[in-house]
Amino acid sequence: xxxxxxIHNLKGYLSWEQVESIIAVADxxxxxxxxxxxxxxxxxxxxxxxxxIGDIDFDNRVIxxxxxxxxxxxxxxxxxxxxxxxxxxxxxxxxxxxEWRKKFPYQGDLLFPITRQRVGQIYRRLGRKVGxxxxxxxxxxxxxxxxxxHLRRSFAVQCLKRGMSVERLQxxxxxxxxxxxxxxxRYLVADQREHYDWVWTKDESTTTED
Numbered sequence: 001x002x003x004x005x006x007i008h009n010l011k012g013y014l015s016w017e018q019v020e021s022i023i024a025v026a027d028x029x030x031x032x033x034x035x036x037x038x039x040x041x042x043x044x045x046x047x048x049x050x051x052x053i054g055d056i057d058f059d060n061r062v063i064x065x066x067x068x069x070x071x072x073x074x075x076x077x078x079x080x081x082x083x084x085x086x087x088x089x090x091x092x093x094x095x096x097x098x099e100w101r102k103k104f105p106y107q108g109d110l111l112f113p114i115t116r117q118r119v120g121q122i123y124r125r126l127g128r129k130v131g132x133x134x135x136x137x138x139x140x141x142x143x144x145x146x147x148x149x150h151l152r153r154s155f156a157v158q159c160l161k162r163g164m165s166v167e168r169l170q171x172x173x174x175x176x177x178x179x180x181x182x183x184x185x186r187y188l189v190a191d192q193r194e195h196y197d198w199v200w201t202k203d204e205s206t207t208t209e210d
Contacts (some may be wrong), residue, residue, distance in 0.1 A: 012135055012153055018132060029100060030097060033112075035123070040086060040087055040090045042151075042155035049114055050110070052109040056111070061087070061091060062084060065083075066079060066081050126146075160188055166178055
């Protein structure tokens with residue numbers, strides 16, 4: 001008998017409305033972008049804080065993400081690049097942000113000269129402002145504080161809901177194996193089950209015998 005696949009945290013992502021509400025309460029344009037970029041591109045927080053202005057192709061609407069990893073066996077540094085599409089609205093915000101930050105002393109090429117720890121703090125602060133302190137099912141996940149990775153999951157779920165193929169999503173997310181990307185399909189199964197239960201629970205509550 002094959003062993004059952006472990007249950008993943010099927011509530012570990014945010015709805016469209018929740019993400020947009022977090023963006024809306026951010027006072028600083030930088031903080032709005034720190035949320036919107038992972039939400040609209042699915043990039044990891046480590047990738048987010050390593051974006052350089054030169055990585056952004058405004059004409060073709062893509063961001064070139066570079067990931068460097070050290071191979072354990074050979075000790076060799078491997079570099080992989082992928083182009084992630086971005087919507088026009090987000091790129092307009094990036095343009096505005098780049099222009100705005102010229103007023104400050106930092107003149108480097110990093111889009112966000114910030115640590116991942118600081119990004120996490122900003123997310124939690126914004127989450128509290130809209131009443132989102134934790135995400136996911138407490139019976140399944142112990143790590144439920146609002147985190148940038150929740151935006152990556154939210155992006156993936158929205159893409160699949162709107163018909164993107166697993167193969168295309170895999171390319172955007174930068175997964176090496178399609179099986180990693182396929183995990184997100186389980187989120188859709190949970191949504192389908194909720195809608196099914198809503199339909200039939202409502203039906204049962206209104207049905208009367210003749």
